[in-house]
Amino acid sequence: MKVLIMSDSHGLTHEISNIKERHSGEVEAMIHCGDSELPFGSPEMSRFLAVRGNCDFDKDYPEQLSEDLEGFRFYITHGHLYNVKISLINLSYKAEEVDAQIVCFGHSHIAGSEMINGTLFINPGSIRLPKMRAEKTYVILENSGNEVNVNFYDLEGNSVDGLSQTYIFK
Secondary structure: OEEEEEOOOOOOOHHHHHHHHHHOOOOOEEEEOOOOOOOOOOHHHOOEEEOOOOOOOOOOOOOEEEEEEOOEEEEEEOOHHHOOOOOOHHHHHHHHHOOOOEEEOOOOOOOEEEEEOOEEEEEOOOOOOOOOOOOOEEEEEEEEOOEEEEEEEEOOOOEOOOOOEEEEOO
């Protein structure tokens, strides 16, 4: 299974379309973690499991989603309701509450992933306004059995050195 994950595109349309087109034949699902600033029914957001961020005004986006994809429970949120710029503790409590194994969030614009107490947390960064790195990033998550690869890419589809990680679920 491969899942495309992005966040914090803040009004970009061409870039979202390019990324979708680049990976359309290889991913089984697409996730947007909020702050697209696009209408819910926009063509760019079609096919995305998308949530509402603090800069999204279309109330048709849900605040959060729980989805089962290929044997993993995903929890998707923007992160502003969980103070992710300060700590992941509130988000980890929510992940435990909904029995999520993989949590996708944004808000901080800081790309990264980490395993905390058996739960994988993924922030794909921002394809518009990245922080802590120059690259504008998104993620392709790929799993084979218990092994999950979190691969970060820049807008042109190049792998971003130093961010990609492999995790093992027990």
